[in-house]
Every structure is written in structure tokens, then in C-alpha cells.
Amino acid sequence: MLDLFNRFLIRVLSSRFARRWFAGLSSEERATALLQFWRGANTGLNDKERYLLVRKAYDDRRMKNYALQRSGRYARIYGFFRLIEELGPVQGDIVECGVGRGISLACLVYAVSFFRLEKMVYGFDSFSGFPPATVQDIGTRVTTVDKPPTGWGDTSPDLIRSIFECDRAIPESLLRAHDVRLEIVPGFFHETLSNNLPKRIAFLHVDCDMYESTKIVLEHGLPRMSPGGIVIFDEYHDEHWPGAKKAADEVCAARGLKIEYLAVAGRYGIRIPQ
């Protein structure tokens, strides 16, 4: 019965009408609407399942009706939970470089909360879009150098904070049971990373698409990785962003680090040797 109800909710939210309605909302309204949906869907699901459901819907802003199964996108959510759980005993904090509108960041925050870890979460982003592209980025997405690729300008630290504020306002919030210290650091990486990264990092999520961005993140981030820590690349093997793989290959080869496929998250990454 409960399962039927949840399927019904997913269907309703997947309808063309819902998609149109959703597309017309501001980012803050979307976050609120989805959190309300989460509350509505609180029918026999445990915290993690509810979280996965709402984040799935949020992740899928176009509201396509993916079943709640291990699709490529769901794998990232599921995988982040599994990987963060593993990192409990590893020293250091959780860092994301490339926050965008906070989808994966929210997943990291919720995983830390769910497993009640005493780890801070850091989110770095310009919050004003990309820096200029270089020749290494030329591919299906970037065709001209020296100009910033379009996209990701419509976000802000306040939007990200509002997602968690909306959440804390509801009684079922995971964050009420175990809150997470979150540090949002706005600005381009070359201006922010050196002074604001934590001393030790347990988990580094590299989701910044471009060659120079990936390179600078790895150059600053890798020396701080704890033994047993994990680095995940969102765009390794993404034909739209060839620069991300080039930068990861170059920096890791120079440091003797092996990049491997981490099936649990459906992403490539590095397990830092113990």
C-alpha cells in the first residue's frame, strides 16, 4: 500500500503538467516544493529512502520518471552514501569543488548527517559560472578558447544555504538529528583554494568540468588527502569535457596515483593508499 502511494507520487511529479509547473519555479521555490514533496512522501520510508527519493527528484530537475533504481544518476547518490560511510574512520573533511546548484553537495551533507560523522563539508565554486576555456577543453561542449563556457551562473551561496535552511525547518529533517557544519567558499579556485581548504581531506569531489579547474583542484587538494581518502571525478570520460580527464591523468601520473572505476558511484576516482 505504502509502496503504491509512493509510486503514485512519483507518477504525479513526473507528469507533463508537473514538469511545466516545476520549470516555472525559482530555484528557492523548487527547493521548498521538493522538501514539501519529501514531507508528503513520508509514509513508511526510512530517512535514507526519503532522502534518496527527494534528492533523486531534485537531481532530475526535468522530472523525468526514472524508477528508483540504480540508474547512472541514482548511482551517484547511492554511491556517495556508501563512500561517505566508509570514510568514517578516515581523518579529514569532505570537500566539493564545483557546487553548481548544490545537488551533489546536498547529497554529501546528507550522507555525513545520516552516518553522524563529525566532518565538515566545504563547497567551493565561483557561483558566477566558468573561467575562460583553454585548448584542452575543446570538444563537443567547448568550441572556442579564451571565453568562459556558458552555464552555471544562476546560483549563489544563499541558494545553497536556503536548501538546508528549508530542510532544517521540517520535523523529519536529518539535519535536526545530526547537523553538519557547512562552509561555502565563493570565488574562482585560484583565489580561494590555497587559504580555505581544510588541512586534511577525507573525500574530494571534483566536479568542475574544465582542464585548468581540475588541475588546480588536484594540485591543492591531493597533498591534503588522508591515507584511505577518496577522490571522485565527475567528468572523467565525459566527452563534453575532455579537459577534465587530461588534467586528472597528468596530475595523477606525475604523483604515481592510480585512477580507477569506482563502480559503487558509477564514477572514476582515486583511493589514496593507506
Ligand SMILES: C[S@@+](CC[C@H](N)C(=O)[O-])C[C@H]1O[C@@H](n2cnc3c(N)ncnc32)[C@H](O)[C@@H]1O
Ligand atoms: C557541473 S557544475 C557542478 C555541478 C554540481 N556538483 C551538481 O551536482 O549539480 C560545475 C561547476 O564548477 C564551477 N567551476 C568550474 N571551474 C571553476 C573555477 N576555476 N573556480 C570556481 N568554480 C568553478 C562552475 O561555476 C560550476 O558551477
